[in-house]
Amino acid sequence: MPVINSIxxxxxxxxxxxxxxxxHPELNFDCHQTAAFITERLKAFGITDIHGGIATSGIVAIIDSGVPGPTIGLRADIDALPILEAxxxxxxxxxxxxxxxxxHDGHTTMLLGAAKYLAETRNFKGRVALIFQPAEEDGGGGEVMVQEGAMDRFDIERVFAIHNVPGAPEGAFFTTPGPIMAAVDTVTVDITGKGGHGxxxxxxIDPIPPAIAIAQAFGTIVSRNNRSLDDLVVSVTQIHSGTASNVTPDTAMLNGTVRTFDPVVQDMVERRMQEIVAGHAAAFNVEAKLTYERGYPATINDPDQTAFAVQVAREVVGDAAVxxxxxxxxxxxxxxYMLQARPGAYLFLGAGEGAGLHHPQFDFNDDIAPIGASLFARLVETANPA
Known part of the structure; x- marks a missing residue:
């Protein structure tokens, strides 16, 4: 069952x-022109059950085989990034x-390719829900689509998604049961001292020494508070303070990111950061406030659905490429968020050599689009055979 000839x-x-x-890239939830293009293509494929305006500019389109059966969801993200292209x-x-x-332009294209094939053949039972989601990069469009009832409204039973990976062998699939992507939290510390002449x-009351000390202490959470076998990243990525060489500033700010897989580890990190900030505020005689914002949760593949997706991927590209x-x-x-709502799996698709993700010189490898589209289509036909 290799790449589908018609795809x-x-x-x-x-x-x-x-x-x-x-x-024609668009950001966050403001993907209206992208949604209009997708809708135009879907209608040209003969798909008429199209629901727009979900999470502002998201779409769920239904392909009904005409034979009773469950609904399988296939998701593509549609938003771009605030980067100047080079x-x-x-x-x-x-x-x-x-x-x-x-x-994401490539992910959308893969789902459109699968949609065209599935709409023409309808060689499956039940229905396919084509999920075109905005605001993956920023805003949590997946969470909003779930909150607005996309999984329940369209009776989606399980859900799958694919992401390209430059630098990985072209056309190869990679996945794993259980956690595959980390939870992401954002940390900000605002420090207030007393400015004056340098x-x-x-x-x-200089806010810069406590900012530096807090940043260094945050690093010890990984090395001294976390079990070495538990995955954890704590990165301080910004420190801002001061405007001149001869002026002690009033304030300092530091910012960073925390990546975890285990909620217990996540709770520990937040607790230790609160303790570190409070302790350093007292030691340096400053006011310091920690803002700990929990972002996307860990992406956790359902073991059974992952095994199923792996089986189908092997049929599409061969055992050695999975x-x-x-x-x-x-x-x-x-x-x-979709995997919290329904069992499913997230897979990576190798894109071959090229600039990395989020790089100004990145460009999607068009040669892998039929491979991703074939996997989407075969997931449906294998899950719900006619």
Whole structure:
């Protein structure tokens, strides 16, 4: 059961769709032109049961086989990133400061390719829910779609998604049961001291030394408070303070990210950060406030659905091109919310050599689109055979 011939034959058309999407990126929930393009394509495929405006600009489109059976969900993210493109491609972004630097244009194209095939063949029982989701990069569009009832409203039983991976072998699939992407939290510490002349530090309460000390102490959470076998990343990524060489500032701010898989570890990190900030505030005689914002939860694949997806992937690309015990990634993904609502699996698809994700020179590899589309289609036909 290799790549589907009729989908392979779609490759030139899929490339045209993808490059149109790449040239017209939109951010967050404001993906209305993208949604209009998707809707136009779906209608051209003969799909009429289309529901827009979910999570502002998201779409759920239903393909009904006409034979009773369960509904399987297939999800693609549709938003871009606030990055100035540097590919120099003929199809480069026409909107300065916005670009598809993560391949969501390709993910959308893969789902459109599968949609065209499934709408034409309908060689399955039950229904397919095509989920086109905005605001994956920022805003949690997946959570909003779930909150607005997408899983319940369309009676989705299980759900799957694919993400491209530059640098991984082209056309190979990677996944693992259980946690595959980390939870992501954002940490901000605001420190208030007393500013003054840099020549008279005794008359000031300098916020910079406690900012540096807190940043260093946060690093010890990983090395001294966490069990070494439990995955944890704590990264301080910003420290801002001061405006001149001879002025002690009033305030300092530091910011960073925490990545975990286990809620127990997540709770420990937040508790230790509160203790560290309070202790350093007292030691340095400053006021300090920690803001700990929990973001996307860990993306956790259902073991049974992962085994099923692996089986189908092997039928599409062969045993040697499928890794079923891939390492967990510390990046985050709001497909996690859909996996909290329904069993399913998240898979990576190798894109071959090229610039990495979120890089100004990234461009999706159009050659892998038929492979992803074939997996989407075969998941449906294998899960609910006619």
């Amino acid at each position: 392979a034959a779609l490759a030139p058309e899929m490339k045209t769709w993808r490059r149109h999407l790449h040239a 590919t120099g491609a003929a199809h480069a972004s026409t909107i300065p400061g916005k670009m598809h630097a993560c391949g 020549a008279y530090p005794q008359e000031t 890794v079923d015990d891939a390492s967990k990634e510390m990046g985050a993904e709001d497909f996690a």
